[in-house]
Amino acid sequence: MTSAASSLPDVAVVGTGIAGLAAALALARKGLRVELLGPRKPLPAPEADAYDPRVYALSPASRGMLAQLGIWEALPAERITGVRTMDIRGDHAASGRRPGRLGLSAWQAGSDYLAWIVESRELERVLRQAVQWSGIRWTDDTLAAFAPAPAGGGLALSTASGQTLRARLAVAADGADSRLREMAGLAVARTPYDATGVVVHLDAGLPHQECACQWFTQDGILALLPMPDTAAGHQVSMVWSMPRGQARALLELPEAEQAAVLEHRLAQATAGRLGALRVRSPLLGFPLALQHSPLLAHRGVVLVGDAAHLVHPLAGQGLNLGLGDVAALAEVLGGREPFRAVDDERLLRRYARARAEPLMAMRIVTDGLFHLFGAPAAPVGWLRNAGLDVVDKLPLLKRLLVNGAAGA
Known part of the structure; x- marks a missing residue:
């Protein structure tokens, strides 16, 4: 007989921007059972000579x-x-x-x-289509509450309309002000x-x-x-x-x-x-800020994209870092040992280790360049130009x- 726990979806992805859509699709392609939670806001039709500002x-x-x-x-x-x-x-x-x-x-x-x-809107449009074709269940709602389910039932995510989603693992892809990250008690360091x-x-x-x-x-x-x-x-x-x-x-x-x-x-x-x-x-x-979460994964919750980090846009690497998170998470979960569940803490630590170095390196480089080129003093100005x-x-x-x- 199949237990209630084994019938749970593997992953609930919270957030329906580019990072969330990409995460849902990448994890589903690895054979995981995925659900998506977040609003499905209408996208304007593309127009010739009219481009998304982002x-x-x-x-x-x-x-x-x-x-x-x-x-x-x-x-x-x-x-x-x-x-x-x-x-x-x-x-x-x-x-x-x-x-x-x-x-x-x-x-x-x-x-x-x-x-x-690439325009943000066109990338999001194509990702939405792929998610729809993949048959991933998309709950068009917002997260209202989050808690571990009783009796080993994974995690319970309640929506604003009163629905409840359950899954073994929750992925926070809901942006820099992530509600799931906050509800899960994952700290964030932010420097405007x-x-x-x-x-x-x-x-x-x-x-x-x-x-x-x-x-x-x-x-x-x-x-x-x-x-x-x-x-x-x-x-x-x-x-x-x-x-x-x-x-x-x-x-x-x-x-x-x-x-x-x-x-x-x-x-x-x-x-x-x-x-x-x-x-x-x-x-x-x-507004621009430097932000990171010391813990990328803990107790069944994983952070990706802006929910995990923000860097200065001078290197244009914000979305690339987020897609790197998604790729690493899909690789870790898709390549797990058969006896490990997706919420196994060892797997979550593997993901955190895989992302630690590239995230820290980009944070140091972009923050350092911002302060170097933001300094008005003449000696610093000479140094940066000479550099x-x-x-x-x-x-x-x-x-x-x-x-x-x-x-x-």
Whole structure:
């Protein structure tokens, strides 16, 4: 006779963003019985020349994972742009010397591309379709309560509408303010940056040539990412990590004045690198923070994606880290010994160990770069510009940087 415990679903994934959808799909592909809990908000239909304001730079490792899940080929190719090179520039040092510069290219890693720029909405749309085709049960609701079920019955997750889901293991993929993480008592360390990420799409006067450009300026860290051309011409996506006060002042301006001010500041910061830049979409801002949970898994709850960590977007690795979490968790649970249940603490420790080094390394690198390039003192300004120049002259170190960016 089958016991009640053995008939439980293996995993309940809480969260229906990209990380949650990818986790549900990856775990189901490993043969686990998966349920998904979270709202199913409607996605607007795609429109030509209208792009989601939130885009991601997917690493080769993330692309490979999505390809294994059958997701990559389903994405609309005409809305994806490859990044072959990166042009990174420092600021003007107090001495008046030229800004430091570092160039990275895909050929240094022996690959065609360093990354691919993909819209958040299109990635989510394809993941939703794959989840639906996989027959994963999706409860369109929100988490209200969480507790261990009695008599070895796994975990019980109660929803706002009064439903109860049971599973052996719960995956928290419900974002930086994860309710499941909080209910499970998993601590989080959060350090807000005095900075806001401002995003917008821009018309560019010159072709981007599949190059991602980044400037470390006195007004923060500016990145321009290559996007598909539109009927208006060339297009790039801007992510500008600005000091909070400057961002607030910009975002509070009337729309016409806002565009004029931003375009003037872009002309100064980029020195015409991509020609005239014109605003083509509404400006949006989001607060930036460094956040991590010391425990990634405990007592039947596992953290992935933003529920586990946040890093500064200057390296564009946030989603790549989240997809790396999903890949590691699927590998650990899918490759477990036959006698181990999915909530075995040994398995959860394996997952935590697998993610500890890449997460710590990315946290240290992004936080260190943010503070290095955020320091206004002249000696520090000279050091960071000189550092870019030195790295640019060392092919081995450049190759290590490129290879490091390819993984998650």
